[in-house]
Amino acid sequence: MIIGLTGGIGSGKSAAANFFQNEGVTVIDADQLAREVIKPNSQGFQSVVDYFGSRIIGEDGSIDRAQLREEIFDDQDKKKVLESITHPLVKDLMSERIASSTSPYLIIMVPLIFETNSMSAYNRILVIDCDVTLQMKRASLRDNNSSEQIQKILDSQCSRSERLSIANDVIPNNDSLENLKTRSLAMHKFYLELCKK
Secondary structure, rough: OEEEEEEOOOOOOOHHHHHHHHHOOEEEEEHHHHHHOOOOOOOOHHHHHHHOOOOEEEOOOEEEEHHHHHHHHOOHHHHHHHHHHHHHHHHHHHHHHOOOOOOOOOOEEOOOOOOOOOOHOOEEEEEEEOOOOHHHHHHHHHHOHHHHHHHHHHHHHHOHHHHHOOOOOHHHEEOOOOHHHHHHHHHHHHHHHHHHO
C-alpha cells in the first residue's frame, strides 16, 4: 500500500513523516529525490546547468536551489523545462526506492499531489492540514524566508480546500508537536489494519 503524504508549506509534513519513519515505515521524500537527481556530476545537474546557465551554480559547486527557484517562479516556460528534466529522473529513482521497501506500507511525501494531478499513483492520500496563518509562521521560522517569498510559494500551491478534496485521511496540525505525534501514530495503526485486509 502506497500512501501519498501531502500538505502545504509549513503544514508539518516532515514532522509527521518522521513519526511514521520512527515506526519502521519506509518514507520517500520527493523533494529529497529532486535534490538527489541534480547533484553535481549527475545527468540531471548537467542538463539543468546546460539550460539555465552557470549562474545557478552556487559557491560550493552545486545548484543554488534558491536561485533556481527564483528563475522558475517568474517564468512558467522555464518551470516546465526544469520539470521535463527532473520529473523522469525522480520517477525512476522513486521506483527503485519503492521496489526496495520492506515495510507493510510506505509513504511518499509529495507537496504537490493535487497540482500535478497524480492522485492515482497512491492507494490513499493523507493530508497534514493547518491554518494558512500558521503555515506562514512555521515556514518563516524554519526557512528564514521573507513573508513575500512564502506568499509566492503559497500562491503557487493549491488551496487548502482543494487539497482536502483529494484526501482519504486528514491529520489536523494546528496545535502541538505532541498532538501531531499522537495523531500520526493512530493513523499508523489504522494503516497497519488496512494492510491486513
